[in-house]
Amino acid sequence: MKHKAARATISDVAKAAKTGKTSVSRYLNGEHQALSPDLKQRIEQAISALNYRPNQMARGLKRGRTRLIGLIIADITNPYSVDVLCGIEAACRAGGFTLLVCNTNNEIDQEQHYLQLLSSYQVEGLVVNAVGMREEALNLLQQSLLPMVLIDRKIPDFSCDVVGLDNRQAATDATEHLVNNGYRALLFLSEPIGMVNTRLERLQAFRQSCARYPEVVSENAEVALSDSGALERIIHDFYQRHGGRHAALIVANGALTLQVARAMRRLGLEWGRKMGLVGFDELEWAELAGDGITTLKQPTWQIGYAALERVIQRIEGEATPVQEQTFHGELVIRGSSRPLA
């Protein structure tokens, strides 16, 4: 007994339809006008009788176009990433592409690995939410001319299309909102900035905004997502020093906002009552936590969609210079940034 019913091939269909492979191939590729009704019908029958499906591998091998797009995501656990993914997927569907999703788990080795993997599967384009990217990998990529667009984060010294948030505008809006509502001591919290431009841009805009208000004290701190002890200490310390002055926190992304909220709760610092709080990235539970958490909502789906549109343009031969496309964030105001008397 055969272990697996061998799939029908184009030859099987040709044989069953009493014709050559060529005609079947023509049929498959929509050249319907070029076939006599009779032949066409025989082919149709043979196909459904054998339950034939063309082998995309073979097709890709021959034509050099796989209609495959690779997506490399730094952390699929992050709702931001998932929303972006949905946008990309929609765009793929619209353009007739299939998406291969890889999750690097924020490990640079994985990133390297998946980059090679995807390219060995002959993907036609790449969307990357980068962790870091090794030099070597980048060089290879650049010479391979594989269309690629970066999402959210840029890579230092690497010229490439990027789509993401207008970080300056967003951070400015968030900061001014707090200042306008009476907060006078602001702490900007982010994960270690390292080479991540997104974090840096947000911090810089925050600083510049604060600089416009002499009465406002501003600080910033970097914490690892997993180091809840340090986070607690930082917040506690900040509150000790500025609690009387209407203190508030600006948190650079959603994952960290979750940790911050936990820490504040452990410390007994209710957001919106003892201390202000605004977080980047919309959170589905933002309205349920205490009096609600004010967030800076990104148009994530659109970012994903736009990224893939750009990839498709490049696949289709656009040779315009590298461009950076940014979207505006929207402040969703809730109780955690309540106006002070």
Place this chain on the structure above:
Amino acid sequence: MKHKAARATISDVAKAAKTGKTSVSRYLNGEHQALSPDLKQRIEQAISALNYRPNQMARGLKRGRTRLIGLIIADITNPYSVDVLCGIEAACRAGGFTLLVCNTNNEIDQEQHYLQLLSSYQVEGLVVNAVGMREEALNLLQQSLLPMVLIDRKIPDFSCDVVGLDNRQAATDATEHLVNNGYRALLFLSEPIGMVNTRLERLQAFRQSCARYPEVVSENAEVALSDSGALERIIHDFYQRHGGRHAALIVANGALTLQVARAMRRLGLEWGRKMGLVGFDELEWAELAGDGITTLKQPTWQIGYAALERVIQRIEGEATPVQEQTFHGELVIRGSSRPLA
């Protein structure tokens, strides 16, 4: 000028190394002992000089094994799915497979589409979190003997390996917990049960548990996730009728728990104070909402990992009968199910 630097092929490498393709192929496939050190070195050099990467498409075509696994997820937006995905991914990595992820968005047409797509890419196995599956698709799948395991949900009249939660145990635990804590009127809320066995099993176990306590009133209701009006009405009505009797809600999954929490908040029914609440699926924000929401946490990662292990077994020829593998859930107790005096 060439638009794209053509990728080096195995022939190019062979030429550059002054040898035949076979030796290069051997090198690639790790048959290192079978090559003279000299040849080996020439090949190594050629490969890195040309930056050669084998074409997986061609390889797959020839060998008939692509090392590709397809994952069809009903709703990638659901954190449950993402956690499962991470488990699957880890197992893929461990087994040397690559994962193709497709999101059906709970649309049965998409499911159909992706099933065909994945099979046309010659995936060697499939993990499916099913929406519904069309008859036709199922028959084709069955005859194709493509290894497949279902996650979470079974498909009626379709015999297939399944891995998921022990729904009876979980629902029983949740129910008894509420009863033990003094709640006497229990409402089980789920999305429309339809053919989804998971929902049905949880409901049945809930009912059977309640039946053991004559003093407990039990009801159940089905609501669409998006129909917040109906949800509000149901909860309000239930509270009207049983509020005085220590009412509590059991919600069949995480996505619905979010909606329920929103509705309760709009109605001014604080969980744990005016009404009890337990939800299936752990929520990262469970401890932050009011006094916390008690959840039934599934070992999601393990479920994913186990599912893929099963797929791999089947790929490797295991012909044991179809089996169902269940994992135990764990009740994470928080304020929303606080004991009543």
Place this chain on the structure above:
DNA sequence: CTGTTAGCGCCTTCAG
């Protein structure tokens, strides 16, 4: 140890 020879399933000239 090494190279030659056939295809894998499909598409694409190029002649009927």
Place this chain on the structure above:
DNA sequence: CTGAAGGCGCTAACAG
């Protein structure tokens, strides 16, 4: 309108 022949990049006999 139709079909035969060749080859995409790679692997798997089969000979040296």
